[in-house]
Amino acid sequence: MAGGEKLSVLNPVGYPPKVSRKALAPRLEGLDGKTVYLVDARFDDSIELLRQVQAWFARHLPSVSTKLVSLSSVYHRDDPKTWEEIKANGDAAIIGVGH
């Protein structure tokens, strides 16, 4: 095969999945009087970071109620029970720590 000869070769990459567009939930106008759930993903001591987030709210935005909850099992399993609780009792959520 001569060095300058042009070769036709096949592309080795697979076929990407179709992506379904989703809509982001509307944002709140403010957090005063709202309940924010802090959702512990139970990975690499994530609850310890969320405790500091909770403490930050207490210091800087005391009008915001926070509730710290942990996922029922490991982070890669869906947790409908926790989602239902948050939907029923919360106004917003902060989830961590993602990796």
Next chain:
Amino acid sequence: MPTVALHTHVFHRVVASVTRMAGLPEARRAFVPQPVMGKSAAELRAYVEGADPITGRPVMQEVIEGLTAAVPPVTLDALHTTPRLVEPDTEASLQRLFLENDWTDRLPIVLPTEERVAAMLARTSHRPDEVVGRMQPTANRGLWEYTVEKVAVNAVMAGARPEYFPVILALAASQVTARGSTSSSAAAMAVVNGPVRHEIGMNWGIGALGPYNHANATIGRAYGLLSQNLQGGSVPGDTFMGSQGNGYTYGNLTFAENEERSPWEPFHVQRGFKPADSTVSVFYGCRSTTFGLGLRELHWREHVRDMLRGIDALTAPCLLLDPITARQFIDRGGFDTKEKLIDWLFETAKMPAGEYWDLQLVQNYLYPRATFGEEPYASKLRAAPDELIPIFNRDDINVIVVGGEANGYWQIMGANYRRTVSVDEWR
């Protein structure tokens, strides 16, 4: 509900990719430095009160605005379907292109010309456009699809001979990636059983796990290349987050079982196949290995126990026994079947419950399942801190015979069994 996700900064490209694949590229996020694990309360408070390492803005400002500020629309670029051919070019330019596109393992590849791919395709009865499976680097990254021809392209690139193609197709059909994105840098292991071992000249003897046999080496390399290319990439910081990387991933520990010198039934027969069937069995999670020489009469039980404790508690031990050691296990312990040996290994691999639950891997992946009530973890959680509890699940432990009897060296590989796939169905 308005939500903000807090992540560690090294994953910012991963987060962008995952949210895009989920159809929500504008998902609100904020970043803190990595690591969170093991940091004191004061250090974590400084994270929260400090700046987002990605944007430079205060972390909590990002969080509050993420919950309250209007979100500008973000265009979701459609992923283009993959073209069949690459723009023709010279060999040197194409080698460079494949390297620059992250399509290789950074070693030179065999260019997949139409002629070479056709020769590969000639060794299977399956149509080139038949879908073989779907794969992704880790959950939530989006499953990419691939055909017989796409697998053939990667097999050519790895330098595999056409007669190996049914084994490579079976590996692709396992849909278990050998290029997982896990930060733990896990590798795959592929064990071939049955007559195909002879047909394509695989090695199960001296040096079987090393680079001394063309079939072992190129089938294993093909498994890696097809995984990274057919799942949409394995690029550090994006689709690969293995913190240290793993040398096993070059060849993916691909070998044949030494059925002829094993005192026990072959692995694929344990999994319900007939001895005359040809199969490949896929394991994942290889990152911890212990090794020893033989079994001494006086303290062999204690020595094996110590080796088992050297395997990470999250990944089951898979014994890779030279035939010399396999026979020694029978001589020392009377384990005349693999099942009896596995029973003993399960009973032997124990540690105090307090130590077990304090392992970070156990905290991350098993403790949440225990508190959820999942067995056997929930029962283990009830043990007193100094009570000895099994480290592994009995049914996750495996034994494979490999080696050339140069001596009785043997290894325990941390390796989670995934599945066994028929090679014959891909001929």
